[in-house]
Amino acid sequence: MKKIVIIGSGAASERALKEIIRENVDTFLVVIGKEKNAPYPRPRLPELIEGKLDDSAFFPDALEKYREKNFLFINDEAVKIDRDKKTVVLKSAKSISYDRLIIATGSEAFIPDIDGVSQDHVHVLRSYSDAVRIKKDLSSSSYPVVLGAGVLGIEAALAIKKRRGVNVRLIESAGYILSRQLDEKASAFLEKRLENLGLSFIKNASIKSIKEKSIVLSDGNEMDSDFLLLSCGVRSSVSLAKDAGLEVNRAIVINSNAQTSDKDIFACGDCAEYNALCPSLISFANESARVASLSALSIKAEMNYESPVFSMLVPSASVFTVGKMTDNVVRKEDEESLVSYYLSDSKILGISAINRQSMMMSASKMIGTEYREEN
Numbered sequence: 419m420k421k422i423v424i425i426g427s428g429a430a431s432e433r434a435l436k437e438i439i440r441e442n443v444d445t446f447l448v449v450i451g452k453e454k455n456a457p458y459p460r461p462r463l464p465e466l467i468e469g470k471l472d473d474s475a476f477f478p479d480a481l482e483k484y485r486e487k488n489f490l491f492i493n494d495e496a497v498k499i500d501r502d503k504k505t506v507v508l509k510s511a512k513s514i515s516y517d518r519l520i521i522a523t524g525s526e527a528f529i530p531d532i533d534g535v536s537q538d539h540v541h542v543l544r545s546y547s548d549a550v551r552i553k554k555d556l557s558s559s560s561y562p563v564v565l566g567a568g569v570l571g572i573e574a575a576l577a578i579k580k581r582r583g584v585n586v587r588l589i590e591s592a593g594y595i596l597s598r599q600l601d602e603k604a605s606a607f608l609e610k611r612l613e614n615l616g617l618s619f620i621k622n623a624s625i626k627s628i629k630e631k632s633i634v635l636s637d638g639n640e641m642d643s644d645f646l647l648l649s650c651g652v653r654s655s656v657s658l659a660k661d662a663g664l665e666v667n668r669a670i671v672i673n674s675n676a677q678t679s680d681k682d683i684f685a686c687g688d689c690a691e692y693n694a695l696c697p698s699l700i701s702f703a704n705e706s707a708r709v710a711s712l713s714a715l716s717i718k719a720e721m722n723y724e725s726p727v728f729s730m731l732v733p734s735a736s737v738f739t740v741g742k743m744t745d746n747v748v749r750k751e752d753e754e755s756l757v758s759y760y761l762s763d764s765k766i767l768g769i770s771a772i773n774r775q776s777m778m779m780s781a782s783k784m785i786g787t788e789y790r791e792e793n
């Protein structure tokens with residue numbers, strides 16, 4: 419019986435675990451997680467804050483479900499990978515042997531160096547325990563602020579708005595929101611729709627210092643804030659892999675089989691890098707976890723991730739993008755939605771769609787095809 423060990427308990431680990439069990443191969447499976455909970459869907463943490471999900475819905479796959487599948491969950495922290503002995507050393511000093519290892523350590527929130535950032539009312543959202551603390555702190559908050567207007571910041575801000583019923587301000591250092599996924603015109607269209615949902619944006623701004631009941635912006639202006647969520651990006655958790663001598667760039671380098679520089683070690687999710695891409699997107703986590711789990715089982719599988727896919731499923735302000743942006747743009751716009759086609763000559767290299775969820779299934783298939791007016 420082959421023994422597969424997964425390090426991590428986030429979205430990629432959850433997907434890898436389910437893939438391995440689905441294949442029903444004679445395998446003993448061990449998951450090592452710092453959190454006491456079984457692997458869970460971190461991208462849905464905002465729904466937990468909003469109250470859309472309770473704990474029973476958030477953890478639908480109880481540990482008991484897997485125990486009959488030759489499964490063991492270890493609530494401990496992996497501190498070393500010994501490639502020669504093929505073991506994972508835990509913080510408790512125990513060693514876990516493996517035949518194949520999947521690293522799904524994810525990423526950590528980047529915390530900027532701001533005066534006052536260590537105060538209790540300053541939060542990040544990367545774990546279930548973070549969400550629990552945020553819900554408690556929000557109960558007495560009247561002036562919530564989010565630093566960072568990327569997808570995580572926007573989704574968290576909307577969850578806070580729905581939970582507290584107060585407008586939420588987002589501070590963004592760039593000149594427009596979702597600047598990695600949208601061009602300026604598409605971003606402006608989205609911003610108006612988000613404003614209608616109770617969000618407001620302060621752009622080209624940063625925080626100089628944090629006080630107990632206010633924050634001071636880089637231009638010297640001070641604004642009320644009794645709750646601050648930092649959403650300033652993530653950094654891949656690669657220290658285990660680096661210390662083990664695996665090839666690491668921005669993240670753990672994997673090939674088309676999600677294999678690292680060690681033939682018996684695979685990586686997936688935010689901690690992995692494929693073809694110089696380290697997108698920190700759920701689409702990448704799912705695909706890399708699928709391939710890593712099948713490859714660990716010696717089942718042939720290859721990465722299919724040439725055109726990064728991004729989605730933000732917000733009612734009346736959803737965003738879907740695939741491919742890359744170019745300067746040659748054709749737009750189709752009405753009062754409710756905006757679709758942008760990014761072309762090279764007449765070929766579609768990228769698409770962004772705002773409030774057009776119906777395009778999610780077909781847009782990826784359009785990449786590389788000729789643009790037609792009826793698109």
